[in-house]
Amino acid sequence: MSASTPDHTLSDSTTGGENPRLRYNASLAQDIEQRWQDQWELDGTYEAPNPAGPLAEPEKVADRPKLFVLDMFPYPSGAGLHVGHPLGYIATDVYARYKRMTGYNVLHALGYDSFGLPAEQHAIATGVHPRVNTEANVANMRRQLRRLGLGHDARRSVSTTDENFYRWTQWIFLKVFNSWYDETEKRARPITELEQGYANGSIATPDGRAWADLNTTERRSAIDARRLAYLSEAPVNWCPGLGTILANEEVTADGRSDIGNYPVFKKSMRQWTMRITTYADRLLDDLERLDWPEPIKLMQRNWIGRSEGARVHFATPAGDMTVFTTRPDTLFGATFMVISPEHPLVDALTTEENRQAIQDYRVAATAKNQFDRTDDTKEKTGVFTGTYATNPVNGAPVPVWVADYVLMGYGTGAIMAVPCGDQRDFDFARRFSLPIPAIQQPPAEWFTSRELEVQQGSQVDTSTWPEAFIGDGVYINSSNDDLNLDGLTSVAEGKSAMNAWLEEHGRGNANINFKLRDWLFSRQRYWGEPFPIVYDEDDQPVSLPDSMLPVLLPELEDFKPQALDPNDDVTDPIPPLARSTEWREVVLDLGDGPKKYRREINVMPQWAGSCWYELRYLDPTNTENFVDPAVEKYWMGPADGGDGKTGHTGGVDLYVGGVEHAVLHLLYARFWHKILFDLGHVSSSEPFYRLFNQGYVQAFAFRDPRGQPVPASDVEERDGAYWYEGEKVSREYGKMGKSLKNIVTPDEMYDEYGADTFRLYEMSSGPLEASRPWNTRDVIGMQRFLQRVWRNLVDEDTGRSLVIDAPPSEELRKLMHRMIEGIRADMDALRFNTAIAKLIQLNNALTQESAAVGGSPREVVIPMIQMLSPLCPHIAEELWQRLGHDHTVTFVPFPVADQSLLVEETIEYPVQINGKVRTRLTVPNEADQATIQALALADEKVIAALDGEVPKKIIVIPGRMVNLVV
């Protein structure tokens, strides 16, 4: 305990009475908690038996139902935990413990996501190897978490940096590398089957030639072109100041690195990429089958960004130019085209007299940062190339413009502009005085709601329109010799007619476009998984055989990236692994004799380990397999026993974590899992069947008049204001963090209150999904509750049991059964805050009775301890033992309510007149509607209130209330 912490309950006053020896306070709690934590560890209480593999104990698995509960595993940061971190861990622990008591074989474990940039940055700053630092951080977090009393299976606590773990990360990479996506069967298949398909002609080669006519190099590139992991030249976020490329989420909005604040440049480099786009449809469709919060599904849907439309080819002097549009039906209204400044045809389309203007525009567009370019409040800009393309549907010449509102990264980087039906095109046309022909007849209301005279047919005049018309409307001016949309009334009809025409004339086809991009998968760092890839003498990637795994990170003397000028965007990065020539240049026998190879010197991104870690929890010590198939099927197989393709997907039964991983981690992990499913390595088609997002624990922060944060723990509240060292300070609400000086650590809570109190406070302060402020001063309430529980059962001075065998009063017994019924429902629904309220209510009633009869009836005490144990396991174990049990309470069946005691013999009915309560009637439970009505009408107060009036209507809700309408 810290020296500055006052502990009144332990103060030893010589002038006054000491506190009782066995009062439940922080020091007694710590004594109890540490003893039980040691005991659980010794007994392996939370070790979950597997049906097969190295951890097999089939007799213990028996026919118990299984439950796999998972937390998003932490990054072992040097700062350790604050009280916000354990919220989800406590919740899953409570749920897991509850389910153990209802007969489940529960798997609950926690590992560490320990590769990553922060450890590497820390290593560079201190000169200490990242492994040393990472292991120290993991040790510290383990210590902090152990004191929480989490019922984890310690054998399954893996770290992504363990060689025995990343060996399998590399193994999975090889599976991805050695697979291709079969668009017909809509699944990944081994690359050998692609080769067979090419060879027997069932799959066409990229250029259509026969397989036999291709040389070795051509065959190789035909295969590489379909691999799910492939090398590509792609623009990346290159940060010379850090000597590495960065993920998008590591770059700030103003184009600098999150760490170090160095400039970040877009640079094209040869990178490993994963073909996640081939799974776009399945990643989207299978969301329907998952039990996830709707907002998270929506975020994934938006990220995948599916839109249906068509590709349309426009003839230009530089050849066909293809656009993607969601409104092919409006092609007759396409009066100009706009291409992105980065479009490859810009130069070819630019005429001599426009060259300078185009060049200036492109330079200006490059200089704009992402923020300016996407700020849609700004007026549209653009430059004419001087060239006209031909509208395929009516042969009209359409000018081609360059403008930065068209993005190279989406669709084809070129659009057909239909100003009458698209607001951006409308704005652009107005700005540059381009024609805006109408091709749909807006309905009358459209005009009237814009205070325009209604325009019909030939009167339609877009020059009077304030904005574009978007929606269903009769088509006008939309016909050519063999296509006539005029008169059609719906967009859907227009689209399908136009798509058919385009297809027939070879000018386009229906098409689906996704926002999702392939996943850039390499980093120029040290602290990550090395790729199990070498390059041969032709500089072509070759996968290593399983027998050569793991490819270990070399022990470098100096793992710093090459020091570069932060503003040097020209020089290529040199990853730290390049420095060890000994490691990099190898002679290997890959089946055709010893040859010289060069290792891949990039490493995998931090997401790699978290893409599959939950599978390794299942079988952490297996050396033959990343997971034994029978073990995976047991813990994660589809609950309906199906094949995972339709119906239940299988996967983790409950995954709890913050909303911040809504897209990246949860999408990448789903992608990898689906590949493993397609290749037959797992029986579940999704990794996480049920997802729950817990809220955040937030905190108040305080600033002095100069705006500097002051330590929140030393701020005092007086007269509705906040004071620090005699100075008035302002309060704000936000995240807990070092810079705001408002961190509260679990360690402080263990010391001041004990883990059980801390757990209860975290669970009681609000519904799990809600964010809530941390209020240290409120914690005492949960300590007092446990103190009262303890005092009801144990004499604080002597330690004598206060439990009696006499039965409880009928009233207390009924209350208990009502509480049991409610608590079970709360536990099942993760409503721990209301479960705790019911336990307090029960204990308060027990306190009354205990005082009255001089002891606590065993019939109430036993279920109460059982119900407490998931929430505050240490004190529950202690009391359970003191009541004479010699086995842990962990597997004792959770109490079940006696339904006959839930029914009251009499019910009190409020009687309302016009919705206002006038009196209450006590009516026997079995009274029927007519009886209740008669009783109500006969009541003195009702008669007085009615004052002779006859109710127009009488509503009797059985079991609820009576309402008289006059």
Add this chain to the structure above:
RNA sequence: GCCCCGGUAGCCCAACGGCAGAGGCAGCGGUCUCAAACUCCGUACGGUGUGGGUUCAAAUCCCACCCGGGGCACCA
């Protein structure tokens, strides 16, 4: 700008469309004490962000607006 989530007592939060209050903190009164802390007992406080609507009945359902938190943002 668009889309989510939320607004109930001084604070954190409960409440199948049916008596606004389960629980905790803080407050107040008492108990204990020479006094205090701790303990225990008791207790006040709001009509549910605002304005409409539906209903016998609205915190709850619908519409509009205000405030707070989060996400997306020229996606053709």
